[in-house]
Amino acid sequence: MPSPVSVPDTSGNVFKPEKINFLVNGQQHSMDLLPWVSLLDALREYIGLTGTKKGCDHGQCGACTVLCDGDRILSCLTLAVMKDGSEITTIEGIAEQGQLHPLQKAFIDHDAFQCGYCTPGQICSAIGMMKEGKARTRTEVKELMSGNLCRCGANTHIIDAIMDVQNQNGHE
Known part of the structure; x- marks a missing residue:
């Protein structure tokens, strides 16, 4: 995408x-962006990484979740x-x-997706959640993943996949 030009607003700024x-x-990117460009749009439109999805564009569905300095964030907000x-x-x-992350493997093993639209955000969010170390039980995982919606109804399988990886890593 070409570099944006200066844009005046209605008050002359x-x-x-x-x-x-x-x-x-792991790859450095440098770009010229107007101040209102979201991280989601920078990733998708300027860098070309379309795995991160634009769902609601209001921070309500979690499809845009990425990891920023290791923490999960909503890139649309x-x-x-x-x-x-x-x-x-x-x-x-x-x-x-070339090796899938354990959560990617677990999503496949537990059939934790149907349409797959929410899957990138679900996986990034789960990785961030596990790093936070706050969710040990199934109930806690369900609560801390509640900001990531699956409209297909694969939620039970998603939680199964996360619990499987947590249990493999010595978490109860």
Whole structure:
């Protein structure tokens, strides 16, 4: 996508693109973005990583969840300029050296998706949640994953997959 030009608003203020730098999935990206561009749009439209999904665009469904400096965030509610210099991990960066992440494997093993639209956000959110170390029981996992919606009804299988990985890692 071409670099944006300066944009005047109705009161005569002029907004100029700002140079933003991210480390996305281990690769450095530098781009000129207007201040209102969301992190989600920067990832999808400017970098071309379309694994992160645009669901509601209001922070209510979790389809846009990515990891930012290791923490799960809703990229549709995050301005790209706020994350200048951050390390971003999207679903495309979860697998390492051609090997699926344990959660990706567990999603397959537990048939934790139907249409797959929410899956990238579910996996990124679950990785962040496990890193937080707050969810040990199935009830806690369900509560802390409640911001990620699956409209197909695979929620039970999603929780099964997460619990399987947590149990493999010594969590109860």
